[in-house]
Amino acid sequence: MDRLIFHVDVNSAFLSWEAMRRVKRGEPDLRLIPSCIGGSPESRKGVVLAKSIPAKKFNIKTGEPIALALRKCPSLTIAPPDFKLYSACSKAFKDICRAYAPVVEEFSIDECFLDFTGTERIYPDPIALAYEIKDKIRDELGFTVNVGIGESKLCAKMASDFEKPDKVHTLYNSEIPQKMCGLPVRDLLFVGGSATKKLNDVGIRTIGELAKADINFLKGILGNKNSIQMHNYANGIDQSPVRSQPEEPKGYSNSVTLEDDVRDAETANAILLALSDSVTRHMRRDGARAFNVGVTIRYLDFKTRSHQRQLSAAIDTTNAVYEVAKQLLAELWRDHRPLRLMGISLTNLSKEESAGVQLSLFGEEQQLDNKRDEALDKTVDALRGKFGSSIVQRGTVMKSGLNVARKFNGETDLQKNCHN
Numbered sequence: 001m002d003r004l005i006f007h008v009d010v011n012s013a014f015l016s017w018e019a020m021r022r023v024k025r026g027e028p029d030l031r032l033i034p035s036c037i038g039g040s041p042e043s044r045k046g047v048v049l050a051k052s053i054p055a056k057k058f059n060i061k062t063g064e065p066i067a068l069a070l071r072k073c074p075s076l077t078i079a080p081p082d083f084k085l086y087s088a089c090s091k092a093f094k095d096i097c098r099a100y101a102p103v104v105e106e107f108s109i110d111e112c113f114l115d116f117t118g119t120e121r122i123y124p125d126p127i128a129l130a131y132e133i134k135d136k137i138r139d140e141l142g143f144t145v146n147v148g149i150g151e152s153k154l155c156a157k158m159a160s161d162f163e164k165p166d167k168v169h170t171l172y173n174s175e176i177p178q179k180m181c182g183l184p185v186r187d188l189l190f191v192g193g194s195a196t197k198k199l200n201d202v203g204i205r206t207i208g209e210l211a212k213a214d215i216n217f218l219k220g221i222l223g224n225k226n227s228i229q230m231h232n233y234a235n236g237i238d239q240s241p242v243r244s245q246p247e248e249p250k251g252y253s254n255s256v257t258l259e260d261d262v263r264d265a266e267t268a269n270a271i272l273l274a275l276s277d278s279v280t281r282h283m284r285r286d287g288a289r290a291f292n293v294g295v296t297i298r299y300l301d302f303k304t305r306s307h308q309r310q311l312s313a314a315i316d317t318t319n320a321v322y323e324v325a326k327q328l329l330a331e332l333w334r335d336h337r338p339l340r341l342m343g344i345s346l347t348n349l350s351k352e353e354s355a356g357v358q359l360s361l362f363g364e365e366q367q368l369d370n371k372r373d374e375a376l377d378k379t380v381d382a383l384r385g386k387f388g389s390s391i392v393q394r395g396t397v398m399k400s401g402l403n404v405a406r407k408f409n410g411e412t413d414l415q416k417n418c419h420n
Contacts (some may be wrong), residue, residue, distance in 0.1 A: 004126055005115040005242060006157035007148040008097055008133065010089075011165035013110030015052035017089040018079045020142040034058060035077040038066045049081055053165075093137050093145065100133055105242045113153055130168040138166065154189055154238035155180075157230030161187070171232075176236040181208030188233055195222060195230070210234040248349075249286065251313075254279040255296065262339040269326055274320040276343045283346055289314035290346035292323055295328040298341035307332040314350045319391035321346065 003365065010016060017207035019030035034055040039046030046066035052413040058073040070076055090109045098104050099116035100123075114133075116123060123129045130147040138144050149159030149170045159171035160181060171179055186196040188207050198221050204210050210218075211234035218227035254275045262268050272295070283290065293315075307328045315321055325344055333339070 001091060002117070004116040004119070005153055005156040006101070006116065006130060006133070007094070007153070007160040008112050008114065009146045009148070009160045010093065010110040011144045011146060012050050012297065014086060015079075016143040017085055020356045021085060030079060033077060033080065034073045034075060034294075036060060036069060037081055038069070039080065040371050048398035049378055060418055089141070089143070092141050096137055096140070097133065100129070103242050103244050104118065105244060111155065113242045127168060134166065134168060136157060142148070152236070152238040153242065154233055155236055157189055174234055177208070180236070181206065181211065183207050185210050188230065190233070191230060195226065196223060199338055207234050214324055216378045242253065249288070251345055251349065252279050252283045253343060253345035255341060257341050258339060261300070262342070263336060263338075268333070268339065268342065271342050272325045272329060272344065273322050275342065276325055279344050279346055280316055280318050280321050283349075284316050286353050288349045289316040289348065289351070290321070291348035292326065292346065293324040294345040294347065295325050295332060296343040296345070297329070297339050297342070299337050300340050305332055310348065320378065385388065
């Protein structure tokens with residue numbers, strides 16, 4: 001065996017961590033009753049973040065509105081999210097993993113990869129080792145994990161998604177025909193709903209059928225890049241390394257689910273400004289600029305649309321990103337149907353100073369003196385770093401009446417994502 005990779009995945013992480021805390025206080029175990037982690041049912045921001053197995057029996061789904069979940073199960077127990085708790089629990093189980101593995105890669109707050117390649121003399125029995133790690137996390141921390149074992153990150157993660165909870169599964173290369181090929185194509189890592197539909201429409205319904213499909217045929221359906229990756233994954237091919245240090249972010253994105261319908265351009269633009277302010281702050285912190293700006297909107301019927309623009313000069317100031325985003329929104333949102341979500345993404349990054357030629361208000365690419373904007377952003381970033389995100393707000397946003405401190409600057413309210 002060339003490589004030996006574990007994938008450790010906390011079972012229903014947010015709910016398990018809250019359940020563990022409540023059990024220690026002598027309260028009922030949320031894992032044993034219909035329950036979920038989510039926001040207030042009075043707010044459309046309230047969605048199901050995690051659910052118990054008993055709640056799953058009521059067909060409650062992660063990501064659906066709390067109000068809908070309550071209609072399915074009126075006795076549903078709802079616990080609010082607590083990201084400080086989640087961070088502490090995440091660190092605790094990953095510390096246990098680091099005590100065993102020479103290389104650990106954090107994949108998300110509740111998942112990590114462990115690379116045991118070359119440790120066969122220390123750990124001669126991988127399955128016994130996986131059980132030891134799993135049981136140690138359960139006994140010392142009070143919550144359960146699944147451990148997947150494979151010869152690649154792909155196979156280890158696929159294995160950890162087999163039967164749950166509190167299980168160990170293997171998916172060695174020799175087991176792929178038996179354990180993976182018969183699964184629905186939607187179960188393959190990174191195959192989303194759109195790709196699943198396209199594949200199903202041409203008769204490709206299982207991972208095995210995808211593995212045998214002609215690559216040129218797939219390119220016509222999925223595009224060159226996606227088809228190659230999916231075809232490789234369907235055949236169990238994944239050479240990506242386990243990294244102890246995260247890769248450089250390939251993009252930054254912020255989105256916000258709106259409590260009230262947005263119907264007018266003035267309010268929508270104020271939200272765009274707040275999002276631009278937040279996303280550029282995180283990008284500037286890493287010393288990056290973006291050549292590509294994207295805007296995403298979602299209507300009340302959950303239909304999502306996006307629009308992006310590639311620039312020949314990279315930008316990093318709030319005002320420059322905001323001006324491009326405003327133009328994109330105007331082109332994208334011509335019908336002014338009510339919106340429930342808005343987002344901004346910055347991709348195609350550069351850390352080269354020579355890339356930083358800012359755009360004018362009208363979008364012409366020209367060399368401009370943007371020192372005032374840069375100085376303003378630098379000052380605002382410094383104040384927020386010292387006194388908190390809500391210490392400074394943009395005037396346009398304040399005039400709109402939006403509660404920026406609560407809606408846009410709280411770590412739990414705004415999705416802050418670094419896409420690797």
